[in-house]
Amino acid sequence: MSPTSAPTTPATLPLQPPPQPPAAQPPTAAPEAQPVGVQPPGVPATASQPAAAPVSQPLAAPTSAPAAALTVPSPAQLAATQTAPASSQAESAPASSQAAKRRLTLDDLYGSQPIDFDGEYARGMRWLDEQHFLHQREGRLMRVDALTDAAQPAYDDERLKAALLASGYFDEMTAERIARQPAQWTNDRSAALFQHQDRLYIYRFADGRLTRLTQEARPRREVVLGPGGRFVVFVRDHNLYSIDTQRSVQRQLTRDGSPTLLNGILDWVYQEEVYGRGDWRGFWISPDEQFVAYLQLDESRVPQFPIVHQVTTQPSQETTYYPKAGDPNPVVRLGVAPTTGGRTVWVDLPKHADTDILIVRVSWSPDGKLICSVQDREQRWLDLNEADPKTGRARTLVTERSPAWVENLPHPHWLPDGSFLWRSARDGWQHLYHYARDGRLIRRLTGGDWEVRAVHGVDAAGLVYFDGTRDSVLERHAYRTPLRGGPVERLTEPGYTHRASFSPMCTYFFDTFSNITTPTKVHLRRGDGTLVRVVSDNALAELEQIEYRPPEFVRFAARDGFPLTGLLIRPVDFDPQRRYPVWCSVYGGPGSQTVWNRWGGQSQMYYHWLAQDGVIVWLADPRSASGRGAVASWQAYRRLGRTELADIEDGVRWLIERGWADPQRIGITGHSYGGYMTCYALTHSTLFSLGVAGAPVTDWRHYDTIYTERYMRTPVNNPRGYETSSVVAAAKDLHGRLLIAHGLIDDNVHFTNTAQLVNELEKHNKLFDLMLYPRDRHGIGAGGEHLRALTLEQVRERLLRPESQSASE
Structure with missing residues (x-):
């Protein structure tokens, strides 16, 4: 994105229709579609938005750095970053013509035959x-x-x-x-x-x-067919097996597996925080299928956590090995076994022999070397290593360091000559670097106050294709730049968020795109961005029948000048002379941006449904989730909650200063990290009169090691940070009415979090509401309809009161 100056006065930025794209010369008569809309953010569960992945250059062996080493730019420097792409417009501008349109109903969203607000697209x-x-x-x-x-x-x-x-x-x-x-x-x-x-x-x-x-x-787990079909590999009873598909011969590759010693299968914390929720596979077959690399996880020192199922006459219990912040992690090592059977060779990582490490990425290079990324427990550095699968000897190609934390980085993108592309946020912004096969940096390919989000490939002419945010922090575009160095060229239309899928040599790509006012469309484009044909126009006819006011992006400055962007949804009949209640939806976890210029489907239309009853809906990411680089996220380091709440408060105050947001009727809601932020807001601020918190973390000492220690370090290394970030410790300061909803069999954010907060609230005679869902885990699925009804009841009773009543209180 291009740097711009943050305005001294916050400006309302309604999204204008993007300019018509330049005429294309498609081989058929299919016309270029008119600009369409983009989806507003929902609460991310695993990172539904692509997260920036830092990368780095070769460095000396990592050493600990004191917290004081953390340096971030000044507010003035941060203000010189991208801002919302729209022009100013008067606050009281009317909604578009609503002739012959009808109100949105809950049946439209959640009835037996709901409208598909995503539409039909390829x-x-x-x-x-x-x-x-x-x-x-x-x-x-x-x-x-x-x-x-x-x-x-x-x-x-x-x-x-x-x-x-x-x-x-x-x-x-x-x-x-x-x-x-x-x-x-x-x-x-x-x-x-x-x-x-x-x-x-x-x-x-x-x-x-x-x-x-x-x-x-x-039964077998994680069954995988080798790339050439010669072998099948799977896990059974904590051990690794292979099958020779030509001879139908099965071999047991490991024999020491047990409930506490896992071979080729991940434990809870590794699948949740490292390899991705629901991905339990901990092995990787080599390109020639001679070897299978696998993780061995020793959980013998990891504490167990009981989860009780209580909806039957006789309750049953499941037990999970779950390391909370400061607890022992599973001890991990990386082995290589021949697929034909034989002795496992353990990868030698001598730099880390006496270190509590995480092995966060494993893959194979095209030439058959084993590639692994290793981090320290608190994730302040990362080594990209390669190892010989026959001997286990390893060497480090790249080392990343950070004054705060290093994100778990993507795999290298290998090129035919053996060199590779690598993404790094070493300067606070995630960018693209070209390395030689031996780990020598050839050149940096991109730079500036924006980020590279994905790498697609390199064409025959030596042009590198990637996704990034150069043009807007609210949008994602496809770009290309010469591998030998040179300018960056945007390939997709401004005013949208794009998801590109390139052919193997980047001759063509599918461009899936939308913005906040138009559902998703799909175009086929050449590698240079010119249109070939419209694949899916996705004209959502039902949308034309509904009356709603288009959402607006607003730009405002935090108290220290940091530029932030919010998404504002007003009632259709908005009157600037009235005062409206405000419903804030938050997530706020570091790097988890939710405000994007893209179509939001059902979630977005739910916000419009709330607005038509006279509620202003407001979404604004704090700086740590704003998409403005790792350098912005790092400001939450060792003090989760504090910076995020200040930014959320500043967004709400911006609304109140407009004169049409009622300061006595401000509500906030969120789930998971958003539930934490909701509870934190009601115990550390007096701005909010209502909070609805789903599955909240209430004290970071209760959450898992890998996620928590990345941002907070361990409780021993940051005792004050854990205390000041705790909602439980601040329960006596509860302001406003809080509704907590939690699944009793939540294996991610344990119900212990809510139980301890409830205990403290009762001690201090604080009134609150509590709803438990005995059949639900982290996501409230079985009880989702009930929770939605309960939330609406709270909004109506505590926010949708007459203006005169709230004004007199």
Whole structure:
């Protein structure tokens, strides 16, 4: 994005329709679509938004640095960053014409036949080569010509079905289902693997041969087909196994697995905080399928946490190994086993032999070297290492350091000559660097007060394609720049948030885009950004029938001058002479941006439904989640809650200063980290009269090691930070009415958090509301409709009071 100066006076920035794109020369007569809208933020669960991934250059062995080493730019420096892309407009500007339109109803959103506010657009396309992609259509996997959209079956599913039936292992319905959607493919799509009744089968398309690989029906976890189809690897009973698919020979690769010693399978904290929620696989097959690398996790010192299921006559208990801040982590090491069986070679990481480490990324380079990223427990540095799979000897290619924390970085993007592209936030902004195979920095490819968010590839001309935020902190665009160094060129239209999917050599890309006022569209573009054809126009007719006021981005300055952006949704009949209650939706976790110029579907329309009853809806990320670089996020280091609340307060005060936000009727809500911020706001501020907190962390000593210590260090190293960030410790200062909702079998943010806060609130005779959901975990799913009704009841009773009543109190 281009740096601009933060305004001295906050400005309201309603989103204007983007300019018409330049005329394209598509091969067909398909016209360029008119600009469309973008989705507003919801509460992220795993990082639904792509998070910036820092990267760095070779450095000496990492050493501890005192907290005082943290340096951040001054407010004046930070103010010289990007701002919301829109022009000023009078606050009282009327909504667009509402002739013949109707009010939005809850049935439109959550009824038996709700409106699909996402609309219909192509998704799930997977490139095969420079002109063809795979796409599921009407239940069949099709091979599609990108230029003409001509489609044909990707394989002969009738032949596959016949082979399944002829084997005698499958009934008609099962054979039909499997034939339409095989589970896994080899890289060249010559074979497919699938499971049925705890048995494994492989089908080879060339000769139509079906082979049953396992005779016994036994459960297996994380079954993976090798890239060439020679081996299948899986986990059973905490041990790693392989199957030779040519000979149907099964081998046990490890034998020491137990409930506390995990081979090739992740524990709770590693899947939640390192490899991604729901991804339990802890092994990786080499490109030539000679080896399988795997993590071994020793949990013998990790505390266990009981979770009790209480909706049956006789309660049952599940136990999770869950390390809370300061507790022992699982002891991790990286091994390499031959897929044909034999001794495991352990990767030698001598720099870290006496260090409590995390192994946060594992992959293979194209030339068969094992690549792993290692961090210290508090994640203040990261080493990118390569190892010889035969000997286990390792060397460090790149070391990253930070005055606060280093994010878990993406894998290197390998180039044909063995060099690689690497993303790093070493200067506070995530950018792209080109390294030689030996770890020598060749050059920095991008720079400035904006961030690179994804790398797509390099074309034959040596142009690097990537996604970033150079043009706006609220938008994501596709760009390219020469590998040899040079200017950055934007390939996508301004005024939208884009998600690009490039063909293998970046000849074409699918451009999936939207903005805050228009649902998602899909275009096919050439590598230079010119339009080829419209894939999905996604004109959502139902949207035209609903009356709602377009959302507005507003730009305001925090108390120290830091530039922030909020999303404002006003009632359709907004009258600047009235005073309205305000409903603030927050998340606020470091790096978890929620305010984007993109279409928000059902979540956004829910906000409009609230607004039509006379509520102003407000979303504003604090600086640590604003998308303005790691340098902004680092300001929350060792003091979670404090900086975020100050920024949230400043946004609310900006609304109050406009004269039409009622200072006596300000509500705030959020889930998970947003639940923490809601509780923190009601115990550390007097601005809010109502809070609805879902699954809140109430004291960071109760949350897991890897997430918490990244931002707070350990309780021993930062005792004051843990105390001042605690909602439990501040329970006596509760201001306003707080509703807490929590699932009793939440295995992420344990109910202990809510129980301890409730205990302190009772001690200090503070009135509050509590709703428990016995069947729900971290997300309130089974009780979602009930919680929504309960929240609306709170909004109506405590915020939607007559102005005269609130003014007299």
